[in-house]
Amino acid sequence: MRSQKSGVIAIDGGALLFKEDKLPGARLDQEKATARGIVAAYNRMNFTALGIAPQDLAGGLDFLLALQKEANFPWLSANLVNRESGRPYFTPRTMVMAGGLKIGLIGLTGGPEPTGSKAALLPWEKVLPGEIAGFGKEVGMLILLSSLDPASNKKIAAKHPEINLIIQAGTQAGNQPPEQVGNSLLTRVEPRGKYLGIMEIGWDPRTRKWQDRREEKLILDKKSQLDSLAWQIGRYRRMGEPETAFAKQPETLAAYQDLVARHKGLEEEIAVLSAAVKTQGAAGLFDYRFAALGKEVPDDPAVKAIVEETTSEIARLGQMASKAESGKGQGLNPEGYAGNGACQGCHPAESANWRASRHAAAYRTLENKNQQFNGRCLPCHVTGAWGLTDEKVLGLNEEMRGVGCESCHGPAGAHAAGPQGNKPAKAGQNTCLRCHNQEHHDGFNFAKAITSLGCGK
Amino acid sequence: MGKKLVFPLACILALLIVVFAATAGERRELAIVFANDVRGETEPCG
Numbered sequence: 001m002r003s004q005k006s007g008v009i010a011i012d013g014g015a016l017l018f019k020e021d022k023l024p025g026a027r028l029d030q031e032k033a034t035a036r037g038i039v040a041a042y043n044r045m046n047f048t049a050l051g052i053a054p055q056d057l058a059g060g061l062d063f064l065l066a067l068q069k070e071a072n073f074p075w076l077s078a079n080l081v082n083r084e085s086g087r088p089y090f091t092p093r094t095m096v097m098a099g100g101l102k103i104g105l106i107g108l109t110g111g112p113e114p115t116g117s118k119a120a121l122l123p124w125e126k127v128l129p130g131e132i133a134g135f136g137k138e139v140g141m142l143i144l145l146s147s148l149d150p151a152s153n154k155k156i157a158a159k160h161p162e163i164n165l166i167i168q169a170g171t172q173a174g175n176q177p178p179e180q181v182g183n184s185l186l187t188r189v190e191p192r193g194k195y196l197g198i199m200e201i202g203w204d205p206r207t208r209k210w211q212d213r214r215e216e217k218l219i220l221d222k223k224s225q226l227d228s229l230a231w232q233i234g235r236y237r238r239m240g241e242p243e244t245a246f247a248k249q250p251e252t253l254a255a256y257q258d259l260v261a262r263h264k265g266l267e268e269e270i271a272v273l274s275a276a277v278k279t280q281g282a283a284g285l286f287d288y289r290f291a292a293l294g295k296e297v298p299d300d301p302a303v304k305a306i307v308e309e310t311t312s313e314i315a316r317l318g319q320m321a322s323k324a325e326s327g328k329g330q331g332l333n334p335e336g337y338a339g340n341g342a343c344q345g346c347h348p349a350e351s352a353n354w355r356a357s358r359h360a361a362a363y364r365t366l367e368n369k370n371q372q373f374n375g376r377c378l379p380c381h382v383t384g385a386w387g388l389t390d391e392k393v394l395g396l397n398e399e400m401r402g403v404g405c406e407s408c409h410g411p412a413g414a415h416a417a418g419p420q421g422n423k424p425a426k427a428g429q430n431t432c433l434r435c436h437n438q439e440h441h442d443g444f445n446f447a448k449a450i451t452s453l454g455c456g457k
Numbered sequence: 458m459g460k461k462l463v464f465p466l467a468c469i470l471a472l473l474i475v476v477f478a479a480t481a482g483e484r485r486e487l488a489i490v491f492a493n494d495v496r497g498e499t500e501p502c503g
Contacts, residue, residue: 007487016493041495099487140485167491193494202484285484307495 007099013169014053026390037310051145076107140205157184211283318373325395336411339399
């Protein structure tokens with residue numbers, strides 16, 4: 001795109017660096033390594049600006065401030081301030097040139113306010129007017145990177161027509177096509193690298209207004225109605241000149257005349273709307289799409305190298321943590337679990353089905369990607385992880401590798417010791433949804449999956 | 458000499474005014490790409 005167009009900017013509304021508000025201790029180092037990798041990748045992709053969302057503080061404010069120095073692009077937040085001095089920790093706003101336009105960008109961080117920290121969040125009403133005024137009349141377009149809640153973003157759009165585009169972030173919601181509120185377009189891309197939002201804009205910096213497309217849609221609707229009326233009128237006229245053909249059928253003639261009157265009325269309405277659209281002059285136009293970042297989209301070799309380097313670093317940190325846990329003598333099964341080999345003696349057919357399944361191979365799929373020490377991946381690729389600390393998950397022994405019977409049926413140590421009693425439960429949908437959730441398995445069908453597993457009764 | 462320059466200068470000025478008026482209402486083309494996260498980082502596990 002950059003090779004084809006003179007004006008291209010790449011921005012991110014925030015919630016980029018960490019996926020959760022709070023990070024468990026064992027995974028913190030891995031998540032920080034991931035955050036550093038993401039910043040390196042964004043540098044490579046020449047990002048223009050980044051908003052800061054509350055999730056980005058999960059690694060600590062000091063970490064974020066230090067990491068910012070590795071970025072080639074500004075991190076924006078006008079309202080994340082030092083509690084005592086009131087001064088913002090990050091750049092509140094910035095201006096860039098693209099496509100012959102001066103573009104102003106402002107960042108706003110959403111709640112909740114970080115606890116136990118020297119940072120505070122100021123309300124947007126207090127900071128935003130000043131930041132907008134700070135641009136003066138220089139900017140031709142104003143963009144807000146906001147991790148505030150959607151309702152607040154709409155209030156901002158209604159109150160500040162000077163803001164032309166609001167990139168929303170900080171939620172797990174999916175893609176949101178641009179929605180016009182006043183003179184602002186609000187939009188959002190689904191998080192976690194699944195899509196790229198692209199807006200192609202034709203913008204007049206003098207008027208700084210979006211074309212009101214509602215009138216265009218209304219014209220299209222009315223034209224469709226007009227076509228329908230014209231067809232109905234045509235059916236009457238095929239009988240001959242209606243005034244003559246239906247002279248002795250007053251009701252039919254009245255129906256025809258009603259159609260003609262409605263047709264004329266619609267033509268006049270369309271003419272008025274069309275004139276209104278023309279008078280909008282050089283209002284801003286846009287087109288948009290959300291490009292799915294599937295495997296068919298080729299990798300950028302440099303970014304791919306960064307991802308691989310980050311993956312290796314995550315593996316190295318996880319392996320260190322795993323050895324530390326193993327060294328503490330934690331290489332036993334979690335309490336109450338019998339282990340993957342315990343079921344085979346009494347349930348040979350089911351065990352054979354399991355060994356041939358993808359559940360049994362779940363740990364190997366991590367090994368194939370050098371992710372078997374990634375604390376974020378492990379809980380869904382081993383047995384008995386739920387309820388354990390991340391340290392203990394990293395230290396699980398080989399018996400617990402893969403998604404074993406006890407992942408679905410629960411701990412079976414008591415059942416293995418006394419088979420007649422303590423029968424494990426059947427797997428319910430909620431058990432599966434812990435891992436086969438929308439993020440990892442969109443469209444998961446429990447009924448189909450449980451049948452295809454072939455575990456038996 | 459000065460009088461000979463008036464007419465050409467006036468023509469140039471008029472031409473500039475016409476060009477400016479024509480381009481003043483032109484739309485500028487811009488592409489805004491907005492993303493969250495790096496593909497590949499989001500699917501490390503399998």
